[in-house]
Amino acid sequence: MAAFRWIGFVAARYISKNRKDRSNSSMILAILGIFIGVLALTVILAVMNGFQLGFIESILEIASFHIRLESFPRGETGRSPEAAVGALPGITAILPFMELTGIIRGKQGGPQVAAVRGLPPDALERDTGMAEKIEMLRGRFDITGSGSILLGVELARQLAVDVGNEISLLSVSGILPEDASPEDSVFTVEGIFRTGFYEYDLGWAFINLDKAAALEGRDTLSLGIKLKNRWQDQRIAARIRKLPEIQEITGYTVKSWRDYNRAFFGALRTEKLLMFILVGLIFIVVGLNIFQAQRKAVLERREEIGLLRAVGATDRAVRLIFVWDGVIIGGVGAGLGTLMGLILAFNIGLFFTILEAIVNGFIGLLNFIPGFLFGSGFLEDEGFAFFSPAIFYIKEIPSRIIPYEVFLIFMFGFLSAVLAAWFDSGRISRTRPAEVLRYE
Numbered sequence: 001m002a003a004f005r006w007i008g009f010v011a012a013r014y015i016s017k018n019r020k021d022r023s024n025s026s027m028i029l030a031i032l033g034i035f036i037g038v039l040a041l042t043v044i045l046a047v048m049n050g051f052q053l054g055f056i057e058s059i060l061e062i063a064s065f066h067i068r069l070e071s072f073p074r075g076e077t078g079r080s081p082e083a084a085v086g087a088l089p090g091i092t093a094i095l096p097f098m099e100l101t102g103i104i105r106g107k108q109g110g111p112q113v114a115a116v117r118g119l120p121p122d123a124l125e126r127d128t129g130m131a132e133k134i135e136m137l138r139g140r141f142d143i144t145g146s147g148s149i150l151l152g153v154e155l156a157r158q159l160a161v162d163v164g165n166e167i168s169l170l171s172v173s174g175i176l177p178e179d180a181s182p183e184d185s186v187f188t189v190e191g192i193f194r195t196g197f198y199e200y201d202l203g204w205a206f207i208n209l210d211k212a213a214a215l216e217g218r219d220t221l222s223l224g225i226k227l228k229n230r231w232q233d234q235r236i237a238a239r240i241r242k243l244p245e246i247q248e249i250t251g252y253t254v255k256s257w258r259d260y261n262r263a264f265f266g267a268l269r270t271e272k273l274l275m276f277i278l279v280g281l282i283f284i285v286v287g288l289n290i291f292q293a294q295r296k297a298v299l300e301r302r303e304e305i306g307l308l309r310a311v312g313a314t315d316r317a318v319r320l321i322f323v324w325d326g327v328i329i330g331g332v333g334a335g336l337g338t339l340m341g342l343i344l345a346f347n348i349g350l351f352f353t354i355l356e357a358i359v360n361g362f363i364g365l366l367n368f369i370p371g372f373l374f375g376s377g378f379l380e381d382e383g384f385a386f387f388s389p390a391i392f393y394i395k396e397i398p399s400r401i402i403p404y405e406v407f408l409i410f411m412f413g414f415l416s417a418v419l420a421a422w423f424d425s426g427r428i429s430r431t432r433p434a435e436v437l438r439y440e
Contacts, residue, residue, distance in 0.1 A: 027329060030290045030417065034333025035340075037282035038413040042341025044279055045272070045405055047348060050398025052268045058197040059264075060257055061129040063204075065095070065224035066233050068255045069240065072096075072223050082223065084245040090236055093127040093226040096120060098212040103170045104151075104205065106159030114155055116169065116205045118212020118221075119143060129226055139163035139191030146211045149187035152201035153194045165189050169207075171215040220251075233257060283416040286333075290326060290420040319422075326421025334413035338406060348399040 060066060069085070086094050098118040105111040121144045124131040134141070137153055149167065151159070161167055168185050187207065195201055213221070227236060233256040240246055240254055258265075344351050 027325070030286060030329045031333040031336075033282065033286035033289060034330060034413045034417060035337040037279070037286060038334050038337025038409055039341045039344070040282070041276070041279045041409045041412075042338060042406060043344050043348070044275065045409070046341075046345035046399045046401055047397060048272055048275060049400035049402055049405075052272065053400050054398050055197060056265065056268070058133055058195055058200065059261060060230065061127075061133045061226075062195055062197070062200060064257050064261055066227040066230045066257050067225040067237050067240070068253075068260075069223040069225065069246075070253045070255065071220045071251045073220060073249060081243075081245040081249060084243050085223065085225065085240055088236060088239055088243075090228050090232055091225055092228055093129065093224075095123060095127045095130070095224040095226075096209060096221050097123075097224055098209060098216060098221045100171045100212060100216050102205075102215075103172060104155070104159060105168045105170075106161040107165065107167075108160040110158075112155060112158050112203075114203050114205050116171070116207055116212065118207050118209040120209050123206075127224070127226060133195055135194045135196075137192050137194050139189070141193070141206075142190045143206055143208045145188075145190075146208050146214075147187050148190040148208060150191045150193055150206040151189055152204045153192050154198065154202035155205065156189070156192045158202070161189055163189050163192060169205075169215075230257060280412060283412050286413075287416040287420040290329060290417050291424050322424070323418065323421045326417040326419075329421075330414035330417030333417065334410045337413060338410045341409075342401065342406065345399050345401055348397050352397060 072081075082094060082096070085091065100116050100118070102114055102116045103111050104114050104116075120126070121142075123143075124134075124141055139150075141150060142148055143150060149169070151161070151167075156162065159167060165188070167187055167189060169187055170185055193201075193206075195204075209221070213219070225236075225240075227233060237254050237256055246252065
């Protein structure tokens with residue numbers, strides 16, 4: 001190891017910015033390119049993860065669950081089969097529910113088709129994950145009464161109703177009981193909720209589980225099962241099927257979240273992969289820049305390479321000198337890019353707030369002079385926002401950091417410089433000391 005200590009010393013001399021015969025502009029541009037690439041990819045993937053994981057968690061926590069046990073006899077809930085499933089390790093919540101498709105009509109708004117889910121009154125106590133995702137804007141989560149209903153905020157807006165108003169609900173997916181009366185379809189809005197997922201806020205409503213069963217006219221329901229780790233769904237589903245209490249039930253089905261969300265989650269994964277590839281092209285461009293810079297450096301230092309080879313340095317040792325250039329460029333660029341990317345990702349809301357303040361200040365400045373001279377500005381001064389709530393259905397920009405992705409981005413930036421330097425330094429093996437020194 002001591003025999004190669006001189007390699008670092010020579011490499012440091014070569015990249016020194018005070019050398020008389022070489023400019024460091026190419027090295028600075030290479031570091032800057034890797035820095036920007038790592039920074040951009042870290043922030044972009046963090047924001048993309050924030051949106052995608054937010055959607056996925058909303059779907060799994062509110063609508064889909066991790067595992068569904070469907071066509072479950074309604075009379076069995078609370079007895080041994082449900083208790084047997086809940087006793088399995090890795091399960092955090094079990095929630096009986098029933099779904100129906102209904103037409104809801106308010107006093108003023110037009111009729112709206114909605115997915116109506118029947119839940120037990122203690123649904124939020126049973127399922128804490130669902131409780132975290134549902135925000136009650138007005139009223140409270142109360143479906144104790146048979147005539148109580150909770151509406152999504154966008155659905156309530158379309159129906160022009162608020163807490164305390166009455167609506168009519170007609171089920172179009174079940175069998176209407178013979179003794180049903182018009183009064184059975186009248187519900188009182190007890191609360192208005194928001195999930196952050198537009199489709200749910202526009203097309204979902206919650207009612208009492210017993211009332212849903214009466215509207216549907218059937219005696220089977222579903223059990224929604226939440227897991228500590230959703231990636232263990234296949235293994236736990238297999239264990240559920242083997243339970244003696246479950247095998248005694250006929251006609252049931254066990255479905256995983258992968259089964260009924262495959263297309264949507266696959267599209268999100270493809271979108272993320274394509275974004276990763278497109279932004280990753282920055283590293284290819286930077287790698288080519290480093291390759292050309294190193295190629296020029298090898299040609300400029302043929303005499304020095306010849307001297308090093310003449311005094312006993314091996315091809316590998318001389319080659320490592322130039323590879324160290326790539327290590328330093330990649331390490332500095334990727335390291336600074338990762339650090340700055342993490343800082344921006346963790347403070348993405350503050351970053352956009354500052355940008356919006358700068359843009360709004362610039363707009364105000366542009367309007368000041370014509371406003372002073374002509375009484376009105378040239379630009380509309382309504383407050384600029386990158387993600388305006390009037391256009392985007394979000395309250396804030398989400399950001400999620402996944403450690404292994406950050407490490408992967410760092411390694412892409414680092415290796416793009418190292419590999420470019422390694423391949424280009426292969427020209428050193430074709431340098432003949434005798435031919436170089438003969439003309440000196």
